[in-house]
Amino acid sequence: MITASFVLIAFMIAGYVLLDGYDLGVAAIAPIVAASDDDRLTAMKSIGPFWNGNEVFLVAGGAILFALFPQAYASSFSGFYLPFIIVLWLLMGRGIALELREHFPSRIWHQFWDACFTIASVLLALLFGVALGNLIRGVPLDAQGYFTGTFGFLLNWYAVLVGVFAVCVLALHGATFLVLRTAGPLAERTRAFAGRMWIAVFVLFAGVTAATFAVHPIHGWAIGFGALATCGLVAARVFLSRRAELPAFLGSSAFLAALIAAAASTIFPYLIPAFPAWNAGGLSMNQAAPTAGALASALGVSVFGMIAVLVYGGIVWRMLAGKVYGGE
Amino acid sequence: MEPVLADRLQFAFTIMFHYLFPITTMGLAPFVAWFTVRAARTREVELARAAAFWTKIFTINFAVGVVTGIPMEFQFGTNWAAFSAKAGAVVGQPLALEGVYAFFLESIFLGALFYARREIPSRLQAVSAIFVWLGSWLSGFFIVDTDAWMQHPVGYTVSADGTIQMSSLAAVLGSPFAWWQFLHVLCGALVTGGFVVAGIGAYYLLRSDAVRQAQDERFGRLFVRTGVVVALVFSLLAIFPTGDKNGDDVTKDQPVKLAAMEGLFQTQKGAPLAIIGMPDVQNHTLIDPVEVPDVLSFLAYGNFKANVKGLNAYAAALWPPMELTYYAYHVMVGLGTIFVGIAVLAALFLWRSALFRTPIVLWLLMLAMPFPYIANEAGWVTTEVGRQPWIIYGIMRTANAASPTVVTGETIFTLIGFVGMYFILGVLFLYLVLREIAIGPSGEPAAHGGSIEAVS
Numbered sequence: 001m002i003t004a005s006f007v008l009i010a011f012m013i014a015g016y017v018l019l020d021g022y023d024l025g026v027a028a029i030a031p032i033v034a035a036s037d038d039d040r041l042t043a044m045k046s047i048g049p050f051w052n053g054n055e056v057f058l059v060a061g062g063a064i065l066f067a068l069f070p071q072a073y074a075s076s077f078s079g080f081y082l083p084f085i086i087v088l089w090l091l092m093g094r095g096i097a098l099e100l101r102e103h104f105p106s107r108i109w110h111q112f113w114d115a116c117f118t119i120a121s122v123l124l125a126l127l128f129g130v131a132l133g134n135l136i137r138g139v140p141l142d143a144q145g146y147f148t149g150t151f152g153f154l155l156n157w158y159a160v161l162v163g164v165f166a167v168c169v170l171a172l173h174g175a176t177f178l179v180l181r182t183a184g185p186l187a188e189r190t191r192a193f194a195g196r197m198w199i200a201v202f203v204l205f206a207g208v209t210a211a212t213f214a215v216h217p218i219h220g221w222a223i224g225f226g227a228l229a230t231c232g233l234v235a236a237r238v239f240l241s242r243r244a245e246l247p248a249f250l251g252s253s254a255f256l257a258a259l260i261a262a263a264a265s266t267i268f269p270y271l272i273p274a275f276p277a278w279n280a281g282g283l284s285m286n287q288a289a290p291t292a293g294a295l296a297s298a299l300g301v302s303v304f305g306m307i308a309v310l311v312y313g314g315i316v317w318r319m320l321a322g323k324v325y326g327g328e
Numbered sequence: 329m330e331p332v333l334a335d336r337l338q339f340a341f342t343i344m345f346h347y348l349f350p351i352t353t354m355g356l357a358p359f360v361a362w363f364t365v366r367a368a369r370t371r372e373v374e375l376a377r378a379a380a381f382w383t384k385i386f387t388i389n390f391a392v393g394v395v396t397g398i399p400m401e402f403q404f405g406t407n408w409a410a411f412s413a414k415a416g417a418v419v420g421q422p423l424a425l426e427g428v429y430a431f432f433l434e435s436i437f438l439g440a441l442f443y444a445r446r447e448i449p450s451r452l453q454a455v456s457a458i459f460v461w462l463g464s465w466l467s468g469f470f471i472v473d474t475d476a477w478m479q480h481p482v483g484y485t486v487s488a489d490g491t492i493q494m495s496s497l498a499a500v501l502g503s504p505f506a507w508w509q510f511l512h513v514l515c516g517a518l519v520t521g522g523f524v525v526a527g528i529g530a531y532y533l534l535r536s537d538a539v540r541q542a543q544d545e546r547f548g549r550l551f552v553r554t555g556v557v558v559a560l561v562f563s564l565l566a567i568f569p570t571g572d573k574n575g576d577d578v579t580k581d582q583p584v585k586l587a588a589m590e591g592l593f594q595t596q597k598g599a600p601l602a603i604i605g606m607p608d609v610q611n612h613t614l615i616d617p618v619e620v621p622d623v624l625s626f627l628a629y630g631n632f633k634a635n636v637k638g639l640n641a642y643a644a645a646l647w648p649p650m651e652l653t654y655y656a657y658h659v660m661v662g663l664g665t666i667f668v669g670i671a672v673l674a675a676l677f678l679w680r681s682a683l684f685r686t687p688i689v690l691w692l693l694m695l696a697m698p699f700p701y702i703a704n705e706a707g708w709v710t711t712e713v714g715r716q717p718w719i720i721y722g723i724m725r726t727a728n729a730a731s732p733t734v735v736t737g738e739t740i741f742t743l744i745g746f747v748g749m750y751f752i753l754g755v756l757f758l759y760l761v762l763r764e765i766a767i768g769p770s771g772e773p774a775a776h777g778g779s780i781e782a783v784s
Contacts, residue, residue, distance in 0.1 A: 073416055309433075
């Protein structure tokens with residue numbers, strides 16, 4: 001039961017990374033691939049109907065963590081107080097940029113929100129990567145699982161490496177999504193960009209994998225997921241050059257999902273591993289969980305609800321699939 | 329400053345700013361659905377334009393509601409870690425349900441409704457609008473249910489390590505305390521929605537000049553008519569039965585809060601109802617009161633001579649901040665009564681077919697628009713400040729609920745950040761909404777959303 005709860009949290013995070021990941025990625029690459037105001041509008045419109053629903057994976061994931069592992073929710077959110085609030089502010093900036101850009105027809109207005117959109121999104125991708133890196137490497141904790149380190153501790157070489165990796169991975173993911181959703185010169189430029197970014201992601205992937213062996217003992221599961229991630233990444237490349245847009249996006253999605261799964265299986269059964277990760281310790285899921293009855297009801301309703309979300313979300317997403325064009 | 333005071337200030341500021349937007353979306357969602365469904369059925373261009381207009385107003389409110397709502401979801405963890413660790417197994421559940429069952433519904437279908445107006449047929453628009461409505465009300469329910477549990481805990485056990493565990497999700501979700509509170513909150517939102525729709529309609533009628541006359545008149549009449557009917561029905565329901573039932577629950581479960589709300593210091597038989605009067609907490613008295621004898625006893629217990637306990641019956645450590653509770657409650661009740669008066673007056677003129685020719689009543693409707701917001705906020709201040717000194721009534725004190733590792737300086741820093749951000753957000757919001765209202769449903773369609781091609 002507790003393991004299932006752990007998997008549900010990992011699923012919510014993977015869902016968030018897969019879906020909002022392409023929103024962040026599109027924002028990150030927009031200034032590079034979009035040549036005109038119209039292109040940037042097209043880029044925003046490609047994610048317009050989806051970003052809000054995608055972000056709900058994060059909000060709902062946070063609430064599910066609250067219900068399933070109250071102690072972990074309390075310790076991590078208050079322990080990393082300032083980084084968390086900064087993430088909230090960036091999320092707010094990103095959302096407001098997306099929503100307000102088109103409400104007023106002025107170039108200066110558009111440029112301002114485009115800049116907010118990109119800067120907030122790149123920083124979010126970086127911070128999420130840094131957070132994940134720290135989770136894998138472990139953080140100094142007291143007995144209740146409250147963080148006892150400093151801001152400086154969180155900006156260690158490994159976490160920053162994972163942060164940079166996250167920005168590149170999401171840029172690639174966003175590029176495969178934008179290729180899927182657009183046509184014409186914008187799509188061509190994005191395709192070319194994705195080809196270049198793929199090389200960077202491949203090199204960083206190798207580097208991060210090697211570095212991870214240096215900071216954390218690796219279980220068999222993680223190696224399996226890592227192999228799966230490699231397949232996804234290679235598939236994304238192959239399909240991109242064959243101009244198979246949907247398979248390329250799915251390949252990139254499989255890559256991301258496998259990375260999250262690998263990270264989750266690395267830290268399992270800890271929700272917040274202690275530093276150094278070599279001596280297994282930290283706030284474990286068994287320590288953070290409520291009683292079996294409460295867990296069963298929370299887990300049951302959450303899983304049922306998520307299945308419903310995937311069904312109607314899938315229907316709406318299919319309804320809105322297809323290419324988007326700029327200002328009409 | 330005590331850390332917990334900084335946390336309370338931050339929560340109060342962020343929730344009160346945030347709540348302005350959910351009131352509007354909960355109040356407008358049925359109007360959006362109504363106009364969208366009618367437009368799909370009748371294929372009338374006018375209704376399609378009305379639907380597109382209100383969808384746009386709704387979306388701006390929704391966007392600000394979403395971005396200011398994200399911090400609320402996470403503040404339990406960042407600022408109230410001790411509370412979250414102790415009670416998360418219970419309060420986390422309605423919040424998780426809100427995320428899984430309401431947020432997804434609302435945001436996925438609003439994406440379809442707003443961004444894809446051109447791409448999806450009108451029948452699907454109608455379905456999307458109904459799901460958005462359902463999502464916004466469900467979301468409201470789960471939040472009120474969480475609050476109601478903190479007001480009146482049910483369906484829980486306390487385990488050996490001091491944490492609170494849920495024993496029955498059904499009891500938490502089915503709590504009558506929560507349902508009456510939710511219905512009262514809904515009435516508050518619908519009164520707001522009604523007055524906003526009627527007020528904007530009144531504005532169109534009042535501004536209508538020779539150039540824009542035909543269009544402004546048509547939409548003005550449609551909005552005033554629809555808005556006034558909704559405002560009338562729900563301003564009455566806000567008082568009876570929902571307000572009355574909330575009063576009964578407070579009388580039964582939180583008698584100290586009742587005494588603070590009513591400004592009753594002395595326990596007495598045949599307690600008077602204070603209409604106005606300034607509380608003097610040092611001397612335990614109301615200054616210059618206007619009181620109606622025996623009525624409080626009747627309202628609380630259905631008997632004019634019933635004994636009502638005053639604040640003096642309780643240790644001062646159990647009192648909520650008295651002045652704030654008292655004034656917030658009186659502002660809410662006073663405004664609620666005035667809303668009934670305005671709605672009845674407007675409805676009478678409407679019934680006699682004189683409303684659209686009576687500028688004074690239209691002015692009244694237009695100027696009434698901000699006041700339901702104040703009444704809603706005042707209602708929440710009554711219930712939340714009146715809950716003090718408890719964070720979970722009778723179980724956990726607010727003083728013990730804050731994050732042990734977060735210091736005042738951090739909270740003040742982030743509070744300043746929130747104030748700055750929300751100030752800018754507020755200015756942007758007002759600018760954009762006023763601009764959309766000035767353009768109006770008959771004006772130029774904006775970059776996206778406002779098109780009517782998909783419907784015709």
